[in-house]
Amino acid sequence: MKRFNNDIRFTPKSYPEEIEEKIKQLKRAGARLPQRNLLRTPQQLAGIRASAKINTALLDYLAGEICEGMTTADIDHMVYAFTTDHDAIPADFLYEGFPKCVCTSVNDVVCHGIPNPRQVLQSGDIVNVDVSTIYNGYYSDASRMFLIGEVSPEWKRLVEVTRECRDLGIQAAQPWAHLGDIGATIQEHAEKNGYSVVREYCGHGVGVKFHEEPEVTHYGHRGSGIVLLPGMTFTIEPMINMGKKEICMEEGDDWTVYTEDGKPSAQWESMILITEDGNEILTE
Numbered sequence: 001m002k003r004f005n006n007d008i009r010f011t012p013k014s015y016p017e018e019i020e021e022k023i024k025q026l027k028r029a030g031a032r033l034p035q036r037n038l039l040r041t042p043q044q045l046a047g048i049r050a051s052a053k054i055n056t057a058l059l060d061y062l063a064g065e066i067c068e069g070m071t072t073a074d075i076d077h078m079v080y081a082f083t084t085d086h087d088a089i090p091a092d093f094l095y096e097g098f099p100k101c102v103c104t105s106v107n108d109v110v111c112h113g114i115p116n117p118r119q120v121l122q123s124g125d126i127v128n129v130d131v132s133t134i135y136n137g138y139y140s141d142a143s144r145m146f147l148i149g150e151v152s153p154e155w156k157r158l159v160e161v162t163r164e165c166r167d168l169g170i171q172a173a174q175p176w177a178h179l180g181d182i183g184a185t186i187q188e189h190a191e192k193n194g195y196s197v198v199r200e201y202c203g204h205g206v207g208v209k210f211h212e213e214p215e216v217t218h219y220g221h222r223g224s225g226i227v228l229l230p231g232m233t234f235t236i237e238p239m240i241n242m243g244k245k246e247i248c249m250e251e252g253d254d255w256t257v258y259t260e261d262g263k264p265s266a267q268w269e270s271m272i273l274i275t276e277d278g279n280e281i282l283t284e
């Protein structure tokens with residue numbers, strides 16, 4: 001990043017010359033490249049890092065608190081208190097009308113579970129806690145799975161393999177690789193283990209806005225999609241189902257997404273920065 005050459009309007013005008021040359025060659029060969037406004041300036045990156053630091057500290061804090069007997073509304077209250085204590089804003093709150101500060105997705109809930117004071121965490125549950133933070137105008141986003149009490153080996157394995165999917169996806173996210181390399185890697189690992197990949201929800205560019213380009217699918221083909229360039233920031237957040245990939249939406253609240261077959265689903269989300277020689281995990 002330090003070698004970037006930026007103008008004062010926060011738009012990286014040009015990379016170091018050897019990188020510009022490589023970009024030109026790729027363009028001539030017909031490759032698709034990201035819009036320049038997706039490449040973060042050092043100023044933007046400083047803001048994004050500060051936001052990501054709070055988001056990670058929040059998940060670390062929750063990891064020490066979440067336990068059997070607690071309600072998902074208790075998690076929401078902790079997210080609100082911790083975030084505002086750090087002069088930050090929970091990005092989920094009122095995002096497209098979402099009514100709480102965090103998504104808590106238990107067992108067969110795939111994503112966007114709404115915290116509820118009547119939903120008590122019980123031994124054997126697996127819960128995804130997805131937190132997003134706005135600090136000084138910059139966005140960060142990450143989620144982890146938490147095991148409550150005694151979880152069955154089958155469900156534990158789902159959680160572990162989903163984490164491996166996320167981590168393998170991160171490894172595939174190299175500069176000059178294609179976006180499709182990430183999805184293909186994740187899909188292969190999930191399906192090899194007998195699981196399926198949710199199609200309707202994807203990773204996404206994040207940092208300056210909550211959800212921006214590119215859309216990072218967790219399935220796909222190697223060599224497809226745009227070329228990844230240093231300076232991009234986006235999430236990788238596979239939702240992996242133990243059973244079939246099909247999902248359905250709770251009609252009552254218009255948010256909660258379930259597996260159609262009622263089998264459990266897991267998700268891990270990180271936010272990464274593509275660098276000149278690999279990537280850097282910004283939130284975990």
Ligand code: MF3
Pocket residue numbers: 091092093095096098102103112130131132141237269
């Ligand atoms: N945090 C989610 C993501 O990973 C988005 C949640 S949007 C909300 O992109 F409105 F449901 F909170």
Ligand code: CO
Pocket residue numbers: 141142203204235237269
């Ligand atoms: Co996300």
